[in-house]
């Protein structure tokens with residue numbers, strides 16, 4: 001049930017057609033936020049929008065400066081200045097060792113995960129200034145705090161998201177704008193599902209799942225709603241003295 005902690009607040013969420021972005025958008029809507037929702041997947045965007053009364057939906061590419069600027073302009077025109085931002089749009093890229101990666105794949109992972117986060121900050125933080133303050137939560141990963149032999153571009157990109165978060169936090173603290181990121185472990189979303197589907201047959205898939213679960217001391221994968229709760233906490237006034245933090249939501253994986 002809602003306690004209305006975001007009643008009337010204007011929030012923008014990217015990557016809402018699926019997984020963690022969708023869970024974050026639905027949770028913000030339940031808590032009374034007025035939402036700008038953005039994703040490249042128009043059908044998934046519409047599905048999420050159906051659960052978020054009054055949301056403004058903008059389809060577009062998080063790595064496109066023009067698309068992100070259009071979303072920001074639409075938000076301000078229809079909802080007023082955005083005070084709260086969550087940037088969940090992200091991709092894994094192919095699971096290949098760094099020295100075998102294709103240049104185009106490497107560039108795309110950085111374009112969506114790093115440039116996309118920066119573009120959203122650049123487009124929406126000026127609106128937070130107009131609103132007299134605000135909060136942003138970026139989506140990094142445990143892979144942004146520890147290396148990955150199998151997902152090197154993803155890991156490096158999420159490490160960059162962590163330091164972009166800290167840089168933005170320092171740059172905007174005096175304006176009352178807080179910037180944090182979450183670092184999820186393995187969470188049950190279509191992104192995780194794709195990782196297991198790529199393992200091969202049923203036995204190979206089960207073996208991969210068992211290995212991944214064993215990396216999480218709590219003995220299970222996380223749920224999207226658990227990450228969304230952490231994002232809402234960091235966006236909320238309850239986190240008023242927290243900025244520049246990279247919060248693991250990882251069942252103890254990095255403990």
Ligand SMILES: NC(=O)c1ccc[n+]([C@@H]2O[C@H](COP(=O)([O-])OP(=O)(O)OC[C@H]3O[C@@H](n4cnc5c(N)ncnc54)[C@H](O)[C@@H]3O)[C@@H](O)[C@H]2O)c1
Pocket residue numbers: 014015016017018019020021038039040041044060061062063087088089090091092112139140141142183184185186187188189190191192
């Ligand atoms: N699921 C996990 O285990 C996990 C763990 C750590 C971090 N994360 C991060 O959390 C975020 C959400 O992941 P998820 O598991 O929900 O993934 P997902 O694949 O289920 O959802 C990602 C969403 O982002 C959208 N998206 C991707 N590229 C886009 C682009 N260029 N422009 C606009 N939208 C785009 C997709 O359409 C989709 O709706 C990602 O940044 C991911 O790296 C996920």
